[in-house]
Amino acid sequence: MKAHLGGKPARTAASLAAPRRSPLAPRQIILGVDPSLRGTGYGVVRAEKSDLSVLAQGTIVCPAKWERSRCLAKISQTLREILREQQPTVCVVEGLFFAQNLQTALIMGEARGAAMAVIAEAGLDIFEIATRKVKQAIVGYGAAQKLAVAKMVQRMLNLAELPEPDAADALALAIVHAQENARHNFTPPKKI
Numbered sequence: 001m002k003a004h005l006g007g008k009p010a011r012t013a014a015s016l017a018a019p020r021r022s023p024l025a026p027r028q029i030i031l032g033v034d035p036s037l038r039g040t041g042y043g044v045v046r047a048e049k050s051d052l053s054v055l056a057q058g059t060i061v062c063p064a065k066w067e068r069s070r071c072l073a074k075i076s077q078t079l080r081e082i083l084r085e086q087q088p089t090v091c092v093v094e095g096l097f098f099a100q101n102l103q104t105a106l107i108m109g110e111a112r113g114a115a116m117a118v119i120a121e122a123g124l125d126i127f128e129i130a131t132r133k134v135k136q137a138i139v140g141y142g143a144a145q146k147l148a149v150a151k152m153v154q155r156m157l158n159l160a161e162l163p164e165p166d167a168a169d170a171l172a173l174a175i176v177h178a179q180e181n182a183r184h185n186f187t188p189p190k191k192i
Helices: 013-015 067-084 103-119 131-138 146-156 164-182
Strands: 027-034 039-048 052-062 090-094 123-131
Touching: 013 123, 027 052, 027 067, 027 103, 039 067, 039 164, 052 067, 052 103, 067 103, 090 103, 103 123, 123 131, 123 164, 131 146, 131 164, 146 164
Parallel strands: 027 090, 090 123
Antiparallel strands: 027 039, 039 052
């Protein structure tokens, strides 16, 4: 029978000596997705403790002459292949933005929906992070240009070459998600 002090179980010497384990997984494979109809960026990052390494990155490019339906199919098919090959454990997508042009917003929503449906089918938790928050975390300025984000991503991940802009944005999403999960956060990432 355990002794209780003040309504709480007494801690034994063994429990005092045991290190507290973080509730976070020791290793995550994070898929970052920056959806767009003509250029959906993706980046897959392995996060182990404080080390980050790139497993895959690129841009799903769809020519301007393709119909939207063909682009959406290509986004879905490519992401299925990435999910099968890389086996990510979690996904993070760029948060919604406010577009001045309604047509642009609808097309972006279609690309985002095509990507998220495939990822949800695979059973991954999907989180979203606002673009300004990602830029603030990576560059230190929420309105940073794509080139500045790409250069910082290259430096942070020790990449030999500058990643393509859309791939860099996806990698930045994965980096920020890894950073947020590595520390105690008063505002947890938004799960969608």
